[in-house]
Amino acid sequence: MSCLALPAHALPSPCDGGQVWEDRNGNGLREDDEPVLPGIQVSDGVDVVRTDANGEYRLPIVGGRTVFLIKPAGYDLPARRDGLPDFWVHVQPEAGPPLKYGGIPEAFPSCRDFGLRPRAAQAGDAALDVLLFADSQVKSAQDVDYYRRDIVQPLAGRHGAALGLTLGDVVDDDLSLYPDVLRTTMSLRVPWLFIPGNHDLDFDAATDEDSLRTFRRHFGPDTFAWEEEAMTFIGLDDVIYRPGKTPAYFGGLREDQFAFLQAYLPTVRKDRLLVIGAHIPFFEEGPRGFRAADRERLFALLEDFPHVLLLSGHTHGQRHWYHDAGTGWHGGTPLHEYNVGAACGAFWSGVKDAEGIPDSTMADGTPNGYARLSVRPGGGYALSWHPARDAADTGIGLHAPKVLRQGAYPAWGVFANVYMGDARTKVEYRVDGGDWKPMKRVEQPDPRVMVENMRDDLADRLRGYDRSPEAGPSPHLWRGALPTDLPAGEHRVEVRAFDRWRGELTASTQYRLEAAGP
Incomplete structure (x- = not known):
């Protein structure tokens, strides 16, 4: 019952079905020792049918649809020449409408057989x-x-x-x-x-x-x-x-x-x-x-x-x-x-x-x-x-100022963009190995993107083919205030986020405190 796509002048009479079998050797042809597969589902995107005891299915011929096999668990599909899994055929008794990018210009028969390769037990x-x-x-x-x-x-x-x-x-x-x-x-x-x-x-x-x-x-x-x-x-x-x-x-x-x-x-x-x-x-x-x-x-x-x-x-x-x-x-x-x-x-x-x-x-x-x-x-x-x-x-993007004045009001912070985070994600930070403190979730633009926006704005000529996007509020951004009452010099900032699937994620950055007079 095999029916393959042929040039329009060589099309067989439209048919409304096909057969599904176990392609044990993977050659795309049913051999005498390869059994048919009953109970396999096939659809045209509207109706869903199962193959009968002979492995055969029937679907109505409706032009413009695509008939496809619903691949069952435990089986693999052969690959088409382009590498995609081979599980469909277009239903098109006549050529489709002309379109700029081709559409489906050729006629297709509406039937085909499907071979399934048994997969090794897992x-x-x-x-x-x-x-x-x-x-x-x-x-x-x-x-x-x-x-x-x-x-x-x-x-x-x-x-x-x-x-x-x-x-x-x-x-x-x-x-x-x-x-x-x-x-x-x-x-x-x-x-x-x-x-x-x-x-x-x-x-x-x-x-x-x-x-x-x-x-x-x-x-x-x-x-x-x-x-x-x-x-x-x-x-x-x-x-x-x-x-x-x-x-x-x-x-x-x-x-x-x-x-x-x-x-x-x-x-x-x-x-x-x-x-x-x-x-x-x-x-x-x-x-x-x-x-x-x-x-x-x-x-x-x-x-x-x-x-x-x-x-x-x-x-x-x-x-x-x-x-x-x-x-x-x-x-x-x-x-x-x-x-x-x-x-x-x-x-x-x-x-x-x-x-x-x-x-x-x-x-x-x-x-x-x-x-x-x-x-x-x-x-x-x-x-x-x-x-x-x-x-x-790391799953975390960090932004922090490079330098702050020692003793200044602590109005500046480290920002952690936890890419897979949501409102329930726990995010903490610490400075110089001190105690872990909670970070606050904030729905605002990520400063890293804002920096790129400013660099683009201030550039005398294009920095790339297209600018970076305008920063928008991020649903997975956290902030922690950076202390300024520490000794002058470099200070290490560590951030950890508790991802529900990957567990603890960590990232680090640093900032410097400088002594300065008025």
Whole structure:
């Protein structure tokens, strides 16, 4: 029953199904000794069906959809020629609409077979390690080079992850860069899943339904599910495109996505972590924020799951959000959303370092980089943020004045930006090995970013291609007053933060006291 994509003139009659089998030797062809797999779920983004006793499935032929396999736990998928996991086929009896960046120009049959490779059994307590990227958002070949050297290359061959996710804005409107970004990302040699963002749209599409055709041609379905032993992952396109209107998009979900969720979620195990990934944060308010009615409707579908984590991008900042009744969540405990910082940081801006890569610290003081998710059996998980090419990787950025007058009123302080911190994080400091004292959480701009803003303002010529972003209030900034009643000279300041997942994190700096007369 195998049906492959062929040139339009050679297309077979449209078919509405296929077969799933155990590809034991990984050659992509079913051999006589390779059994079919009953009970495997396949979807077109609306309906969800299971393969029968012969490993066969049937789905209606609806042009414009993408049929995808929901990879079950315990199996791997073969890789396509571009390195992506091979789990989809487009449903398109005729060529799609002409679009600037190509869309899906060719016709596709609506059927195909899927081979699954059995995975070697793992220990029952084995964790699943996942790389999380958000907003690589390249706008040129130069930005792709930054992405490669700053984010991808340092991870290649040493990341140890079993899965990778990109949470939207793969590019910055120039969809011709998709192949370069894909080639760069797949050099990490790990199955990778992509979710679209608002800068991944075909802006010349006439409808929201057609606005992700180029994205889907390169990366597969815009809404999908993927299962591992410790985690079920659902990726959702949550950008509603409105051609010719203002705003041009807002956050929300389509009716077909709700149909998929209503069909699929009842089949999902509740003893593993359920992760929902999207681009626009579910907490985002305003004209381009996430539609409240859709959020409440989604949350109602998730309410009975005891272990849920939401992942989002889009803001080019980083924060933890805990949904409660105020945002439509009525579960027994707050629903955690981790808004992941951007791989491109502040859009690849700021002064370049010795390697020729822009600083790109975000407006909230978080350095650009990537996150990691470690999922444990039973629904537990750990998160961490890793600044790009930071060998120290302390998780804390410090700012303090270099010199103060001995005996001056202690009006100046040390600031600690704890990148993964939130209102419950305990942060302390001490001077010269003295007693640890609590630091106060302050929602104000990080002074380190403000310093860059001032340097840009005072410069007679551009310091970089784009300035550093204007500093904005940071949700993970702490302050401690620096004593001035100590002897003249250098004084060491130590800061420690108690991260709920990584434990105690430490960083240090110093300042100098000088004796001075009026």
